Amino acid sequence: MSGTFLGMPSLPVFGIGNLHEHEPFPKAAHRELGNTQLRANLGHATRTIRDKRLAVVSELPDWEELRDAGRAVKESVMARLPELLEQFEANFTARGGTIHWARDAGEANRIVASLIREQGADEVVKVKSMATQEIGLNEYLEEQGIAAFETDLAELIVQLDHDKPSHILVPAIHKNRTQVRDIFLREMEGVDPELTNEPARLAAAARAHLRRKFLSAKVAVSGANFALADSGTLAVVESEGNGRMCLTLPETLITVMGVEKLLPAWEDLEVFMQLLPRSSTGERMNPYTSLWTGVTPDDGPQNVHLVLLDNGRSAALADEMGRSALHCIRCSACMNVCPVYERTGGHAYGSTYPGPIGAILSPLLTGITAEENNSLPYASSLCGACYDACPVKINIPDILVHLRGEDVDSKRGKKKLPSQMDLGMKAASWALYSGKNLGLVEKALPLGRIAAGPDKKITKLPGIAAGWTQSRDIPAPPGQSFRQWWNKEHQAPAGPAAAGTDVPGAEPAGPKENP
Amino acid sequence: MNARTEILDRIRSALRDAPAVPEVPRDYRRSSELGEDALIELLTDRLLDYKANVFVEDAAAVPQRLAALLEGTGRYAVPHGLAEALFAEADAHDGGSGRRVTDAPGHRLSVEELDGVDAVVTGSAVAVAETGTIVLDASPDQGRRVISLVPDRHICLVRAGDITTILPEALRRLDATRPQTWISGPSATSDIELERVEGVHGPRTLDVVIVRG
Amino acid sequence: MRIALFATCIVDAMYPSTARATVSILERLGHEVIFPGGQACCGQMHVNSGYFKEALPVVANHVKAFEADEYDVAVAPSGSCAASVKHQHPMVARRCGDAGLEARAAAVGHKTYELSQLLVDVLGVTDAAAQLGSYFPHRITYHPSCHGMRLLRLGDRQLDLLRSVGGIELAELPEAEQCCGFGGTFSMKNADVSSAMLADKTANICGTGADLCAGGDASCLMHIGGGLSRQGSGVTTMHFAEILASTFEDPAAVTGDVRLTTGRTAR
Numbered sequence: 001m002s003g004t005f006l007g008m009p010s011l012p013v014f015g016i017g018n019l020h021e022h023e024p025f026p027k028a029a030h031r032e033l034g035n036t037q038l039r040a041n042l043g044h045a046t047r048t049i050r051d052k053r054l055a056v057v058s059e060l061p062d063w064e065e066l067r068d069a070g071r072a073v074k075e076s077v078m079a080r081l082p083e084l085l086e087q088f089e090a091n092f093t094a095r096g097g098t099i100h101w102a103r104d105a106g107e108a109n110r111i112v113a114s115l116i117r118e119q120g121a122d123e124v125v126k127v128k129s130m131a132t133q134e135i136g137l138n139e140y141l142e143e144q145g146i147a148a149f150e151t152d153l154a155e156l157i158v159q160l161d162h163d164k165p166s167h168i169l170v171p172a173i174h175k176n177r178t179q180v181r182d183i184f185l186r187e188m189e190g191v192d193p194e195l196t197n198e199p200a201r202l203a204a205a206a207r208a209h210l211r212r213k214f215l216s217a218k219v220a221v222s223g224a225n226f227a228l229a230d231s232g233t234l235a236v237v238e239s240e241g242n243g244r245m246c247l248t249l250p251e252t253l254i255t256v257m258g259v260e261k262l263l264p265a266w267e268d269l270e271v272f273m274q275l276l277p278r279s280s281t282g283e284r285m286n287p288y289t290s291l292w293t294g295v296t297p298d299d300g301p302q303n304v305h306l307v308l309l310d311n312g313r314s315a316a317l318a319d320e321m322g323r324s325a326l327h328c329i330r331c332s333a334c335m336n337v338c339p340v341y342e343r344t345g346g347h348a349y350g351s352t353y354p355g356p357i358g359a360i361l362s363p364l365l366t367g368i369t370a371e372e373n374n375s376l377p378y379a380s381s382l383c384g385a386c387y388d389a390c391p392v393k394i395n396i397p398d399i400l401v402h403l404r405g406e407d408v409d410s411k412r413g414k415k416k417l418p419s420q421m422d423l424g425m426k427a428a429s430w431a432l433y434s435g436k437n438l439g440l441v442e443k444a445l446p447l448g449r450i451a452a453g454p455d456k457k458i459t460k461l462p463g464i465a466a467g468w469t470q471s472r473d474i475p476a477p478p479g480q481s482f483r484q485w486w487n488k489e490h491q492a493p494a495g496p497a498a499a500g501t502d503v504p505g506a507e508p509a510g511p512k513e514n515p
Numbered sequence: 516m517n518a519r520t521e522i523l524d525r526i527r528s529a530l531r532d533a534p535a536v537p538e539v540p541r542d543y544r545r546s547s548e549l550g551e552d553a554l555i556e557l558l559t560d561r562l563l564d565y566k567a568n569v570f571v572e573d574a575a576a577v578p579q580r581l582a583a584l585l586e587g588t589g590r591y592a593v594p595h596g597l598a599e600a601l602f603a604e605a606d607a608h609d610g611g612s613g614r615r616v617t618d619a620p621g622h623r624l625s626v627e628e629l630d631g632v633d634a635v636v637t638g639s640a641v642a643v644a645e646t647g648t649i650v651l652d653a654s655p656d657q658g659r660r661v662i663s664l665v666p667d668r669h670i671c672l673v674r675a676g677d678i679t680t681i682l683p684e685a686l687r688r689l690d691a692t693r694p695q696t697w698i699s700g701p702s703a704t705s706d707i708e709l710e711r712v713e714g715v716h717g718p719r720t721l722d723v724v725i726v727r728g
Numbered sequence: 729m730r731i732a733l734f735a736t737c738i739v740d741a742m743y744p745s746t747a748r749a750t751v752s753i754l755e756r757l758g759h760e761v762i763f764p765g766g767q768a769c770c771g772q773m774h775v776n777s778g779y780f781k782e783a784l785p786v787v788a789n790h791v792k793a794f795e796a797d798e799y800d801v802a803v804a805p806s807g808s809c810a811a812s813v814k815h816q817h818p819m820v821a822r823r824c825g826d827a828g829l830e831a832r833a834a835a836v837g838h839k840t841y842e843l844s845q846l847l848v849d850v851l852g853v854t855d856a857a858a859q860l861g862s863y864f865p866h867r868i869t870y871h872p873s874c875h876g877m878r879l880l881r882l883g884d885r886q887l888d889l890l891r892s893v894g895g896i897e898l899a900e901l902p903e904a905e906q907c908c909g910f911g912g913t914f915s916m917k918n919a920d921v922s923s924a925m926l927a928d929k930t931a932n933i934c935g936t937g938a939d940l941c942a943g944g945d946a947s948c949l950m951h952i953g954g955g956l957s958r959q960g961s962g963v964t965t966m967h968f969a970e971i972l973a974s975t976f977e978d979p980a981a982v983t984g985d986v987r988l989t990t991g992r993t994a995r
Binding site for chain 1: 735737739740741742743744745747748763764765767769771773774775778781783819823875878879905907909910912914916917918919920921922923925926927950953954955957958
């Protein structure tokens with residue numbers, strides 16, 4: 001039964017799994033910034049994809065209209081989520097599919113493992129899926145004695161190298177072609193020892209490596225890009241054909257999908273299938289998209305399951321300012337335009353979801369106080385490039401600021417001692433909350449000139465401000481502030497707003513001063 | 516409480532502020548006016564960009580084109596709904612239909628058999644010129660999804676009348692509940708340094724025959 | 729027109745010549761400039777650092793200060809501070825539950841313009857040399873600050889104004905739209921990433937062979953200029969208002985390193 005919630009409002013239940021920063025972002029970023037090869041690889045790759053995206057986006061005369069439609073569809077999905085989930089479930093089930101609900105990562109993992117065991121299988125082929133990375137499915141299956149083979153080229157590279165993905169679309173974006181060649185030579189059984197670093201040769205090696213696996217696999221595990229409530233249809237968007245192999249050949253198909261991935265109706269797909277490929281790979285359309293609705297007799301898997309995952313999504317939905325982060329269609333455009341991501345790479349964000357969207361989505365899913373996720377909303381200069389690139393217009397900068405507020409508020413009263421930042425902000429609030437106070441502070445400007453010395457620049461500051469002077473000077477302050485100059489220029493006979501430094505009522509009346 | 520009930524309760528609780536359901540502005544293009552020649556030209560351009568091979572033929576010339584495309588290949592697969600007459604020319608060259616294997620209800624080709632053929636020939640449901648996309652919906656002339664996947668070369672027939680300009684027009688001609696495969700060029704990857712390389716797990720060669728009339 | 733100047737705290741305290749240049753330009757166009765004395769700061773440093781509670785009195789002060797006088801429009805020589813007044817102030821009031829302040833903040837925001845917006849859209853300046861007597865015989869490059877570009881959609885307004893200055897030579901800045909890495913407290917909280925962004929920005933600037941980099945936000949210019957100074961590049965930064973205010977008779981001086989705001993300006 002759908003309808004308005006009548007019970008007691010429950011406390012948000014946050015997500016678990018690979019969603020956490022294990023050290024503060026600045027520390028992780030410091031380490032990654034030291035890797036010059038990584039910087040070069042990322043710079044090259046993100047520049048390439050930015051240019052491709054711009055070219056295909058500028059081709060469409062109605063790009064902004066598509067973005068507006070995309071945003072509204074997603075808003076509507078969030079507002080109608082319970083009803084749409086029930087509608088989807090009814091349609092998917094009516095066509096022979098089975099739905100499972102998972103409250104969190106652990107429950108989802110257990111469901112998938114037991115479905116695999118039911119088939120007597122001890123290995124599965126996998127299509128790249130953010131949801132299964134989020135819940136740590138591969139690691140869990142390994143503990144259970146089930147081998148999971150990633151089949152997407154980049155995922156394969158990462159898995160062979162025992163590394164972690166660093167980008168949601170191109171998980172091996174941090175590796176260049178020579179590094180990939182070296183990994184294949186080292187880890188891939190039966191690989192041609194003469195393998196070169198040409199991408200075409202590397203792709204051919206991956207094809208040969210996985211072909212037998214595809215043709216013999218009994219069980220596949222996938223994610224889904226979209227789920228259509230009005231028909232019960234699932235969609236997977238991909239490039240290489242590994243998705244088609246997994247979705248078509250095995251007898252059993254298990255899909256894991258976050259509850260927010262729904263679209264209300266078939267016609268909504270026309271919006272998202274124009275937005276997604278151009279935003280992600282910078283192509284007019286990705287090579288392959290597969291759609292299936294439950295079971296089709298005699299065509300494809302006959303044992304079809306879908307695990308609907310909460311894992312913190314309901315908690316993110318409860319945040320009115322932050323809930324639009326759930327509109328994300330995982331295109332990665334925000335990462336590719338982010339100046340912070342471009343320099344640190346994805347590993348610095350800890351979570352499965354890196355970059356600007358990760359900096360909001362991870363703390364929304366886990367709660368701002370979980371582990372070091374409170375450092376993520378600060379991992380942005382608020383330049384706004386992500387918002388401009390987002391195909392569904394998620395206002396990432398505003399949500400970052402909102403979450404910074406949540407972080408600051410969550411610490412109020414809890415700490416024994418305020419941080420330097422707390423003290424600085426309090427002092428600045430006093431100095432900046434009236435013209436009079438700022439005028440008083442400006443009287444001290446000559447002190448700064450003395451501090452600056454004969455070079456007329458300040459090169460070393462203490463405490464949190466030391467971060468500034470590690471690579472920048474500060475100019476010596478002027479001998480006279482603008483306010484002081486103005487007041488001198490406009491002394492009696494009084495000009496329009498000449499002498500007044502007070503606004504009536506803006507602060508308690510005090511003696512008039514004449515700075 | 517079971518997981519389903521609990522998750523739905525959590526979501527309802529999260530939405531207790533009752534957010535408005537916005538009207539979706541559909542001011543994007545939903546129809547177009549391109550004529551057949553322009554559509555064929557646009558689709559051809561896009562497919563070539565994806566490194567597919569494109570041939571535009573009048574209906575009567577398709578058997579010759581297929582014969583030429585299939586020359587020199589070994590066995591090839593076809594779905595049972597594709598007209599026999601399309602292969603008249605190829606059969607004439609071969610002196611029979613010996614190279615052709617048909618996937619039909621009651622006589623399904625196994626994955627191993629499909630892995631042993633050199634090519635597959637299928638029809639298509641609809642195409643989108645602007646994005647260079649061909650949609651297969653498992654109708655009898657297109658067959659089960661697996662037959663256009665496992666062989667390394669896909670020869671795909673597209674009727675000129677099935678080409679639309681933009682995606683929304685194509686979607687209106689499709690049934691969501693049929694298993695669909697949208698194909699935009701041969702399989703490809705951009706996973707290494709974001710440079711597109713054609714040819715990974717899906718068919719590495721895509722030949723498209725656009726059929727006029 | 730009667731124009732209220734919102735100098736912004738950083739210009740008021742650190743770069744008074746930018747505000748004086750703004751006054752000079754507007755007066756040359758025949759307008760009356762007033763300086764609401766209660767003004768201090770837009771509060772975006774607090775807001776962007778998550779200190780909404782501390783931001784509220786700063787926002788309330790700005791609204792009161794700009795309600796106190798009669799004027800036609802307000803102007804700030806900063807894209808970032810103008811965007812804060814227009815977009816953040818109502819949001820801060822709303823978040824702190826002050827609906828009255830929210831409405832008043834929106835009214836003040838509505839009347840507030842960034843300087844190039846005012847010059848181009850309202851005052852019809854298209855040719856700085858002809859209309860303002862602007863003259864600046866230097867090779868410069870230009871960095872568009874993020875908030876002006878993306879929150880206010882200033883487009884090429886500042887750049888077009890600079891192009892129309894007499895004697896000027898403009899070198900295009902590669903990857904101009906990339907953030908300089910300032911980001912307020914970001915430059916301290918994430919100093920390493922900020923420095924890496926700055927290093928790329930200054931390298932691009934130095935590659936143009938320009939004498940200075942112009943921009944529309946004193947904070948970004950302080951950041952970029954601080955980096956150029958530390959590297960001993962000899963390249964400096966300057967607000968576009970000072971370039972517009974510069975004339976043949978009273979040229980703005982280019983001093984190198986972090987520019988010394990000694991108080992002299994074209995007037």
